[in-house]
Amino acid sequence: MTSVRTLPQGIMPDLELARSMFGELERHTRVGRGIVRASYGAGEHFAHQLAERTAQGLGLEIETDAACNLYMTLPGRRRDLPRLVVGSHMDSVPQGGNYDGAAGVVAGLSAVAGLKSFGIVPRCDVTIMAIRAEEAAWFDSSYVGSHAAFGRLAGEALDVPRSDTKRPLADHMAESGCDVAALRRGEAHLKPAGIAAFLEVHIEQGPVLEHAALPVGIVTGIRGCLRHASAKCFGDYAHSGAAPRSVRRDAVAATVELVHRLGQHWAETERAGADLVFTVGQFNTDPLVAAPSKVAGETRFVLDFRGLEEGTMRDASRAAVRLANEIGARQNVRFELGEPSYSYPAVMDQGLRGRLSEIATSVEIPAMELASGAGHDAAVFATFGVPSGMIFIRNSNGSHNPDEAMDLADFGLAAQLLATYIARDLA
Amino acid sequence: MTSVRTLPQGIMPDLELARSMFGELERHTRVGRGIVRASYGAGEHFAHQLAERTAQGLGLEIETDAACNLYMTLPGRRRDLPRLVVGSHMDSVPQGGNYDGAAGVVAGLSAVAGLKSFGIVPRCDVTIMAIRAEEAAWFDSSYVGSHAAFGRLAGEALDVPRSDTKRPLADHMAESGCDVAALRRGEAHLKPAGIAAFLEVHIEQGPVLEHAALPVGIVTGIRGCLRHASAKCFGDYAHSGAAPRSVRRDAVAATVELVHRLGQHWAETERAGADLVFTVGQFNTDPLVAAPSKVAGETRFVLDFRGLEEGTMRDASRAAVRLANEIGARQNVRFELGEPSYSYPAVMDQGLRGRLSEIATSVEIPAMELASGAGHDAAVFATFGVPSGMIFIRNSNGSHNPDEAMDLADFGLAAQLLATYIARDLA
Numbered sequence: 001m002t003s004v005r006t007l008p009q010g011i012m013p014d015l016e017l018a019r020s021m022f023g024e025l026e027r028h029t030r031v032g033r034g035i036v037r038a039s040y041g042a043g044e045h046f047a048h049q050l051a052e053r054t055a056q057g058l059g060l061e062i063e064t065d066a067a068c069n070l071y072m073t074l075p076g077r078r079r080d081l082p083r084l085v086v087g088s089h090m091d092s093v094p095q096g097g098n099y100d101g102a103a104g105v106v107a108g109l110s111a112v113a114g115l116k117s118f119g120i121v122p123r124c125d126v127t128i129m130a131i132r133a134e135e136a137a138w139f140d141s142s143y144v145g146s147h148a149a150f151g152r153l154a155g156e157a158l159d160v161p162r163s164d165t166k167r168p169l170a171d172h173m174a175e176s177g178c179d180v181a182a183l184r185r186g187e188a189h190l191k192p193a194g195i196a197a198f199l200e201v202h203i204e205q206g207p208v209l210e211h212a213a214l215p216v217g218i219v220t221g222i223r224g225c226l227r228h229a230s231a232k233c234f235g236d237y238a239h240s241g242a243a244p245r246s247v248r249r250d251a252v253a254a255t256v257e258l259v260h261r262l263g264q265h266w267a268e269t270e271r272a273g274a275d276l277v278f279t280v281g282q283f284n285t286d287p288l289v290a291a292p293s294k295v296a297g298e299t300r301f302v303l304d305f306r307g308l309e310e311g312t313m314r315d316a317s318r319a320a321v322r323l324a325n326e327i328g329a330r331q332n333v334r335f336e337l338g339e340p341s342y343s344y345p346a347v348m349d350q351g352l353r354g355r356l357s358e359i360a361t362s363v364e365i366p367a368m369e370l371a372s373g374a375g376h377d378a379a380v381f382a383t384f385g386v387p388s389g390m391i392f393i394r395n396s397n398g399s400h401n402p403d404e405a406m407d408l409a410d411f412g413l414a415a416q417l418l419a420t421y422i423a424r425d426l427a
Numbered sequence: 428m429t430s431v432r433t434l435p436q437g438i439m440p441d442l443e444l445a446r447s448m449f450g451e452l453e454r455h456t457r458v459g460r461g462i463v464r465a466s467y468g469a470g471e472h473f474a475h476q477l478a479e480r481t482a483q484g485l486g487l488e489i490e491t492d493a494a495c496n497l498y499m500t501l502p503g504r505r506r507d508l509p510r511l512v513v514g515s516h517m518d519s520v521p522q523g524g525n526y527d528g529a530a531g532v533v534a535g536l537s538a539v540a541g542l543k544s545f546g547i548v549p550r551c552d553v554t555i556m557a558i559r560a561e562e563a564a565w566f567d568s569s570y571v572g573s574h575a576a577f578g579r580l581a582g583e584a585l586d587v588p589r590s591d592t593k594r595p596l597a598d599h600m601a602e603s604g605c606d607v608a609a610l611r612r613g614e615a616h617l618k619p620a621g622i623a624a625f626l627e628v629h630i631e632q633g634p635v636l637e638h639a640a641l642p643v644g645i646v647t648g649i650r651g652c653l654r655h656a657s658a659k660c661f662g663d664y665a666h667s668g669a670a671p672r673s674v675r676r677d678a679v680a681a682t683v684e685l686v687h688r689l690g691q692h693w694a695e696t697e698r699a700g701a702d703l704v705f706t707v708g709q710f711n712t713d714p715l716v717a718a719p720s721k722v723a724g725e726t727r728f729v730l731d732f733r734g735l736e737e738g739t740m741r742d743a744s745r746a747a748v749r750l751a752n753e754i755g756a757r758q759n760v761r762f763e764l765g766e767p768s769y770s771y772p773a774v775m776d777q778g779l780r781g782r783l784s785e786i787a788t789s790v791e792i793p794a795m796e797l798a799s800g801a802g803h804d805a806a807v808f809a810t811f812g813v814p815s816g817m818i819f820i821r822n823s824n825g826s827h828n829p830d831e832a833m834d835l836a837d838f839g840l841a842a843q844l845l846a847t848y849i850a851r852d853l854a
Contacts (some may be wrong), residue, residue: 206669223668229719239825240706241733241800242633242648245697252707253690262685263680270672279667280679281721284711292656292729294708302719306668375667398666 010363010420011120014113017054021106022408024050026098030179034095036404037102038164039133039144040068040172046088047102051130054109058116060128060427066179066190067148069410070130074112076122076426082196084122084426085386086418087113087129087155089145093137097404099203103411105130105394107201111419123366124196131377138162139169146380151188157249158183165234197352198381198388201414203376209394216367217392218356222379223275223306223371224345226299226313228320228337230284230300233258235333235373237289238296241411252296254331258323262303265319275308276316277369303337308345310370314374352389359420374399391417437790437847438547441540442839444481449534449835451477453525461522461829465531465591466560466571467599474529478557481536485543487555492616493606494575497557499747501539503549503853509623511536511549511853512813513845514556516572516804520564523589524831526630530820532557534628538846549853551623565589566596570776573807576613579723580810584611613617624850625808625815626781628841630833632801636821642837643794643844644819645783649774649806650702650798655738655764657727660685664716664724679712679723681758685750686710689730692746702735702798703743721850728757730764735772735798762767773806786847792840801826816846 028050029035029043037043048070052062055072063071076083088104115122137388139160146155158170158180165172170180204210209217214405235249259280266278283301290296305316317340324335353369360367372390382388393414397403455477456462456470465472475497479489482499490498503510515531535555542549559572566587574580585597585607592599597607631637636644641692662676686707693705710728717723732743744767751762779797799817809815820841824830 017841144720146522147789204669205666206671207665207674208669208671211674225668225720227719237825238634239632239800239827240708241652241704242631242635242825243800244633244635244704245693247634247638250706252686252710256683256686256690256707256710259679259683264682266672268616277668277671279677279720279722280683281719281723282712283679283683283723283726284714285709287711287714290707290709292654292731293652293706295706296710304667304719373666373670398664398669400666 010238010359010403010416011118011423012194013107013110013113013160013412013415013419014117015110015408017113018106018110018411018415019408021050021054022098025102032095035098036093037090037092038162039091039135039138040176043146044091044132046106047177048130051090051109055128058109058113060112065149066182066187067132067145067153067173068176068178069132069145069149069189070129072109074126076126076319078124082194083125083127084422085127085129085195085198087198087377088202089131089134091135091138091239092132093135093400095402097402099404099406100399101134102328103203103406104201107411107415107418108202111415111422114419114424118423120423122422124426126426134377142375143377143380144169144379147186148183149190150380150384151186152330153183155184159160192324192385195386197349198378198386199418200376200378201391201393201418202376202401203395203404204392205395205399209392212368214366214368215366215394215413216360218353218360218367219372219390219392220347220353220369221308221345221347221371223308223373224267224310224313225276225343226305226317226340228303228317228340230338231303232332233299234336235295235297238295240293240295243295248295249332250295251299251333252362254327254333255283255299255301257327258320258335261323262320265316269312269316274312276312277306277373278316279304285380308347310345340418342380344383346382346388348378348382348389349387352387354398354427356389356391356417356421359424360417363416363420365417437786437843438541438784438850440534440537440839440842440846441544442537442835443610444540445533445537445838445842446835448477448481449525452529459522462519462525463521464517464519465589466518466562466565467603471518471559475557478517478532478536482555485536485540487522487539491558491608492576492753493614494559494572494580494600495603495605496559496572496576496616499536499555501542501549501553503551503553505551508551509621510552510554511849512554512556512622512625514558515627515629516558516561516660517560518560518565520562520827522671523827524829526822526831526833527826528561529832530630531628534708534838534842534845538842538849541846542849545850547850549849551853553849561804569802570804571596572803574609574654576615576617577811578613580610582611619812624814625805625813626818626845627803628818628820628821628845629803630826630831631819632822632826635797636819637823639795641793641795642821642840643787643792645780645787645794645801646775646817646819647780647796648735648772648774648798650704650735650742650800651737652770653732653744653767655730655744655767657765658730659763660726660760661763662681662722662724665722667722669760670722675722676759678726678760681754681760682710682726682728682804684754685762688750689747695762696739696743701739703739704733705743706731706801717758733800735774737772770802771810775805775808775809775816776814779814782852783816783818783848784845786851787844789828790847791844792844
């Protein structure tokens, strides 16, 4: 066996395998301008079959679970040790791109191909997991596949209709060969205790790496989201010229002040060193009633706070309520921010992060640490107590659109980091 | 002849005549919940016929012009002197109220009835003018009737279709008995030199008098309007969680800052003693593209500045451009405020304002001075150099809606002020 510690460049992944898989995915799942791999739909099925075929070619052990998640295992020297799971999803949003999700499965397979070409047999099993149904675009909630793998798919989730077919998840699963009854019973295929770590390679969905001119990112955590999705402000409609300041109840003026001051709260929070992003992605006056010559009597808007710490998001929400009360009293309007929805942040394992950074430095892969703003299956593994890590690949034009763009050279560096981690830390 | 200067209460108008006219208007021009008196439509015709019938009953001289404006004249002792015109319009917006416009004509007739009951013959003619087509809701521009009376109705205005029938103004005028050819030739019925003054009684369209608990207002001027009606801000759509502050081009954050700071400019302008109101009545993200989890790449909004001085409005517009440039550069977005539309303010005659205030004080009519935010025919008379004044009547629930509400007692005080002015100053 080659001593991988002496290889200065680490383990090179099989980029021909990767290029071929991306090409096949592209040819078979492009519909018009974008990629369509609906959860439990034809595009996702094709992707899973392609992964299985490729894994068989590499001699990996194949398994599926009750939710048709696919497990492709490179056996380790000791089968009884907790294994490393390397995974991501293979579905896409409607009219999405070719890399969001799939790149993680392809990275796992090309890394394993690289390990095999070096003749490396790791200490424990390394399982590449092609996860089902991660995208919330289809069944209104994320992580169907990874929740199901842990036996934690909620019963009511099975009744949710798919956004295109209007038929429930349970039907689509049954057609795909899933064991819906087992899912309803909450049978788990994965046990946290059986997993040493979970690693997910994924394209970055923001522009941080591109702006930093770095190909690879090591994720510190997946931001949670606290969202007031149906916030409203109520004032009174009035003639814009005839209503002086003292009698106005101007919903736009009040909302504008609230949003502006929450932007200042965000800046102060960042200066204090905490992780937070604040976004008002929707802000509207009433299309049927508002007019250029009327003081606006109503606004509707969304307050979206994301961060790596629950406390930071709760603080921001409390600041919103406090400011809404203060501005509402002063401007004589009424805010209804509503109860916020909340999804937990997931912190990536400190030890894994450190090792990935050390290895990137040692094999000269230019990398930086960054937070993930979007959710990923890694958040589910972290929530179930599995030490988890993520490697991001630089990506242009955002994700969830046909223009997402990943350079194969950048992909290669991420897969190289993954393979070298396995070779060195699971040697 | 009674010496009116010795009557402490001034001249009382004929409120039974007013009550009867408002009742007839209400019964004949209510359609569903609101009043409909379309310009050159059935409701407006009825109102003009009612005014003419009432004027005949009072023995006034009747005349119409090429645009079917109606002139009802109480002859003065000297017919060669420039006359006083007392007028307002009789059309309404679709689903409007019973008083917006009509109250001014009814006030003129009930004041004249009061003068006659005291046996007063004024020094010069007093003409009550029922003006056609003031509301922009029907032919897309205000003041059709008063412009036509001065021979200044633009030729292209005659081709504008009415919002309900889609047939041009010229057709509706011809059907009403107007002399469209004379209007096209620009023949004037009114000459500014022949008019000593113009007085218009009108319900207030804002809540100022109601908040001040005063029945009557004396108008300082009619605010002009400088409006950026199609202002836009362009940024970039991005994932709300994955795009940090440094790379964002957030159209909502930038627009919110612009509107908030223009609100501060308004407050500073008011503190400096200038007349200005600032309104953003419409503020929208793109309904097709914006989403709760996306940084907004575009906003559309309206900046509406109104004031009694052109300079104040131009300053505000320049402040908007300067702030848009500053914020755009700092937040990395691009504002397009567009060329503003502009309508001139009209200052009411200082001498008339002073006399109306003195008379109100002397006959103990509680009154205050205030600016008019909405446009009125008085602005046209002022623009043509006629010394003009307006008397506002307290009104609940705004105007241009079925709920506008005027107390007949308040109306009586406004008509009393008008009648007493005529009795004292045109004695």
